[in-house]
Amino acid sequence: xxxxxxxxxxxxxxxxxxxxxxxxxxxxxxxxxxxxxxxxxxxxxxxxxxxxxxxxxxxxxxxxxxxxxxxxxxxxxxxxxxxxxxxxxxxxxxxxxxxxxxxxxxxxxxxxxxxxxxxxxxxxxxxxxxxxxxxxxxxxxxxxxxxxxx
DNA sequence: GCCAACGTTGGC
DNA sequence: GCCAACGTTGGC
Numbered sequence: 001x002x003x004x005x006x007x008x009x010x011x012x013x014x015x016x017x018x019x020x021x022x023x024x025x026x027x028x029x030x031x032x033x034x035x036x037x038x039x040x041x042x043x044x045x046x047x048x049x050x051x052x053x054x055x056x057x058x059x060x061x062x063x064x065x066x067x068x069x070x071x072x073x074x075x076x077x078x079x080x081x082x083x084x085x086x087x088x089x090x091x092x093x094x095x096x097x098x099x100x101x102x103x104x105x106x107x108x109x110x111x112x113x114x115x116x117x118x119x120x121x122x123x124x125x126x127x128x129x130x131x132x133x134x135x136x137x138x139x140x141x142x143x144x145x146x147x148x149x150x
Numbered sequence: 151g152c153c154a155a156c157g158t159t160g161g162c
Numbered sequence: 163g164c165c166a167a168c169g170t171t172g173g174c
Contacts, residue, residue, distance in 0.1 A: 007172090009172095031157080032155095032157090053171085053172060053173090054171075054172055054173080055172095058172080060171070079173095110173080126152070127154085128153075128155040128156065129155090129156090129171095129172095130155070130156060130170080130172070131155085131172045132171085
């Protein structure tokens with residue numbers, strides 16, 4: 001079992017949207033490191049901290065889980081902002097996974113994460129971190145689950 | 151809107 | 163392969 005943190009801008013796709021949809025493909029990732037996590041390391045059943053970014057109240061908004069093996073991100077083939085002219089259906093470049101809703105929680109603000117010494121090495125809190133998908137260690141997960149999630 | 155940090159691009 | 167320029171992310 002691995003744990004992850006996945007960022008989403010709530011204007012684009014929020015925890016409420018996932019709650020409504022039950023399940024969604026995590027399309028639109030165009031960063032190789034983040035793609036590799038989805039393609040190579042995620043397993044069905046892995047748990048995910050759903051993080052709201054670039055919004056008035058950034059923070060953890062809920063929990064989701066990985067619900068599929070890697071699948072081609074179909075937006076790479078379609079006209080629009082995620083289109084990639086170098087991708088073909090035979091050789092897709094961008095892979096994603098499906099993510100399923102588990103629960104919504106009271107928002108855990110970024111400041112609360114920063115103030116917890118147990119989380120000081122968390123990837124998301126390191127300066128300059130911009131990766132939209134990052135691994136979460138088991139101790140970090142346990143701490144957040146038992147102490148912060150309501 | 152600002153700005154730090156990082157990834158990507160492209161000329162050489 | 164180097165590296166400057168540029169674009170993007172994301173908190174504030």
